[in-house]
Amino acid sequence: MSSTPPPSSQQAGGRFGLTEEQDDIARMVRAFADDEIAPHAIDWDEREHFPREVLVQAAGLGLGAIYTREEHGGSGMSRMDAALIFEALATGCPTVSAHLSIHNMATWMVDAFGSDELRARYIPRLAAMNLLGAYCLTEPGAGSDASSLQARATYDAAADEYVLSGVKQFISGAGAAGMYVVMARTGEPGSGPRGITAFVVDDGTPGLSFGKHERKMGWRAQPTAQLLLDDVRVPAANRLGDEGTGFRIAMAGLDGGRINIGACSLGGAQSALEKSVQYTREREQFGAPIAELQSVQFTLADMATDLEAARALLWRAAAALDAGHPSKTRLCAMAKRTATDLGFDIADRALQLHGGYGYLTEYGIEKLVRDLRVHRILEGTNEVMRLIVARDPLGTGA
Numbered sequence: 001m002s003s004t005p006p007p008s009s010q011q012a013g014g015r016f017g018l019t020e021e022q023d024d025i026a027r028m029v030r031a032f033a034d035d036e037i038a039p040h041a042i043d044w045d046e047r048e049h050f051p052r053e054v055l056v057q058a059a060g061l062g063l064g065a066i067y068t069r070e071e072h073g074g075s076g077m078s079r080m081d082a083a084l085i086f087e088a089l090a091t092g093c094p095t096v097s098a099h100l101s102i103h104n105m106a107t108w109m110v111d112a113f114g115s116d117e118l119r120a121r122y123i124p125r126l127a128a129m130n131l132l133g134a135y136c137l138t139e140p141g142a143g144s145d146a147s148s149l150q151a152r153a154t155y156d157a158a159a160d161e162y163v164l165s166g167v168k169q170f171i172s173g174a175g176a177a178g179m180y181v182v183m184a185r186t187g188e189p190g191s192g193p194r195g196i197t198a199f200v201v202d203d204g205t206p207g208l209s210f211g212k213h214e215r216k217m218g219w220r221a222q223p224t225a226q227l228l229l230d231d232v233r234v235p236a237a238n239r240l241g242d243e244g245t246g247f248r249i250a251m252a253g254l255d256g257g258r259i260n261i262g263a264c265s266l267g268g269a270q271s272a273l274e275k276s277v278q279y280t281r282e283r284e285q286f287g288a289p290i291a292e293l294q295s296v297q298f299t300l301a302d303m304a305t306d307l308e309a310a311r312a313l314l315w316r317a318a319a320a321l322d323a324g325h326p327s328k329t330r331l332c333a334m335a336k337r338t339a340t341d342l343g344f345d346i347a348d349r350a351l352q353l354h355g356g357y358g359y360l361t362e363y364g365i366e367k368l369v370r371d372l373r374v375h376r377i378l379e380g381t382n383e384v385m386r387l388i389v390a391r392d393p394l395g396t397g398a
């Protein structure tokens with residue numbers, strides 16, 4: 001792979017705070033993003049093309065099951081490694097990186113909560129990415145209040161199967177994925193989080209279908225659609241964990257998902273910053289490059305500072321998740337909110353620095369603004385992140 005590493009990697013000793021191995025991983029993935037993703041990102045966005053072939057290439061680098069245990073067929077890397085990987089990939093395209101993030105979240109859920117038989121059946125194919133994973137929690141009537149979900153799973157003892165019915169909304173990868181982790185209610189209606197169970201559902205199971213391909217502001221290089229469950233029969237062996245543990249499993253997946261999506265925002269923002277440095281050096285107005293204007297330098301300085309601040313918090317949250325520290329959920333929520341709000345804001349400031357050219361598709365900045373906007377909404381909205389942090393306003397857990 002031949003490409004220029006990010007500016008921060010060019011300093012002697014690599015990026016501050018990383019081990020040599022971590023720095024190598026980040027450089028390797030950045031080179032992959034520079035060579036295989038960035039040159040095509042605008043075209044994929046315009047054509048709404050889902051680059052499946054690039055995901056298979058990424059799997060060849062060990063990115064299909066990043067923090068799944070090695071003995072089960074994963075890469076056995078840490079959440080911190082994953083944060084570096086998703087940031088580096090997102091410099092090429094936040095949408096592609098985010099899709100890989102959701103796939104990794106679903107894969108980890110099979111590893112962490114599935115039986116040995118389930119792991120053996122799914123993880124090797126998920127790691128190779130010839131099987132893609134999807135995460136199905138949200139419903140038309142249950143978004144932020146996810147524990148009010150209504151999809152039902154009824155146990156049929158004679159067949160030792162569950163029968164699933166309901167509608168899942170906004171499912172990333174719907175129709176393209178081969179495996180869906182579905183949260184459904186096994187308890188009575190109104191049983192809240194304790195009545196929810198998680199299942200692995202195969203594409204092609206009779207009764208499983210998809211809604212229309214949603215047209216979106218950003219994230220156009222990956223499909224989003226409803227998942228429709230109409231008496232879908234799933235073997236009891238496809239249950240993740242015990243009955244009634246599905247909401248806890250879904251939330252455990254989201255701790256890491258929030259780190260990942262925050263990292264995707266950092267990568268998009270890093271790309272916006274690099275493009276802005278280059279553009280303001282080249283663009284001349286009033287007889288000199290606009291980079292010589294102090295107001296432009298201050299804007300670039302603030303963008304770089306905000307990016308480092310968000311990155312520092314995200315790395316701290318990833319370390320807490322790796323350590324299993326009691327503050328992990330709170331720190332992941334703080335990091336997700338900060339990285340996705342600042343990431344979007346940095347992309348928007350980059351657009352302003354590009355003037356009218358930033359508004360044109362070919363510069364790639366308006367795509368970053370569109371892609372990063374949704375990171376403030378999904379994996380729990382940033383208002384929900386504040387709810388999580390506010391549970392312990394004194395921060396005694398962090």
Ligand SMILES: Cc1cc2nc3c(=O)[nH]c(=O)nc-3n(C[C@H](O)[C@H](O)[C@H](O)COP(=O)(O)OP(=O)(O)OC[C@H]3O[C@@H](n4cnc5c(N)ncnc54)[C@H](O)[C@@H]3O)c2cc1C
Pocket residue numbers: 102135136137138142143144145169170171172173216219224374377378379380381382383384387
């Ligand atoms: C492109 C895209 C991809 C997605 N991919 C997936 C996926 O793969 N799997 C999946 O399960 N879901 C997915 N989602 C769903 C996403 O997680 C939800 O959109 C999100 O959780 C918010 O739910 P909602 O859209 O129903 O908004 P609502 O919950 O209706 O929220 C509307 C507004 O009210 C605010 N709000 C709600 N409750 C509170 C509160 N208590 N306090 C303060 N403010 C509140 C919200 O913050 C928001 O601003 C995706 C969404 C999008 C747009």
